[in-house]
Amino acid sequence: MPSLQSRPPEESPNPMDNQSQSGMDAAAMGTLPRIIFMSRWLQLPLYLGLIAAQGVYVWHFLLELWHLIEAAFGSQTAIAALVKSIGYSGPETVTLNETIIMLVVLALIDVVMISNLLIMVIVGGYETFVSRMNLQGHPDQPEWLSHVNASVLKVKLATAIIGISSIHLLKTFINAANYTDKVLIAQTAIHITFLLSAMAIAYTDRLMSGDGKALRH
8 A cells, every 4th residue: 555645735837826815915004004004095195295395496486587588588576576576785786687587597406406305305205115116118217217226316316416505505605795704604514514514414325335235145
């Protein structure tokens, strides 16, 4: 009489069975862990609010650009609006001079850089902390999004903030006659603080990445 031998359980050749098993494992998640995991969607209104803020910046950019075009054709109302928006006061404010044009262009660049910062926060933050956007292979996928994580996002945000601070500092020095020495020193110190903070964040991220590679080896 042949001896009975125990056989190992055979894997199902149907891949749908494995997917069903994974679905059962996900469904077996407890109520509290499921609630905690779903709480990430509470960030969605925050990102929608940033999109609305982006729209406000676009409107402000177009308004300033329109005033600049009108001022170029000699509109005194537009020149007065530009002078008020940039805080300029000089000997000749009845005509559009080079200093006013430079300050307005720097203000427009500032708006663009802040808009880029918003895009990084909205897209990168949503991809990192809320849900995947499944943009792999999309022709318009940003280059930095393919390898974005919390550490990379912090470094990129710090770099963007330094750029914005540089534009503000340049605007202040061009229009330095309208600021006190205390304001000039304070803005310079703040910019240096941003620069040192970004260097510290990048150095810390490099150390952590090196430790992770060392552990893997």
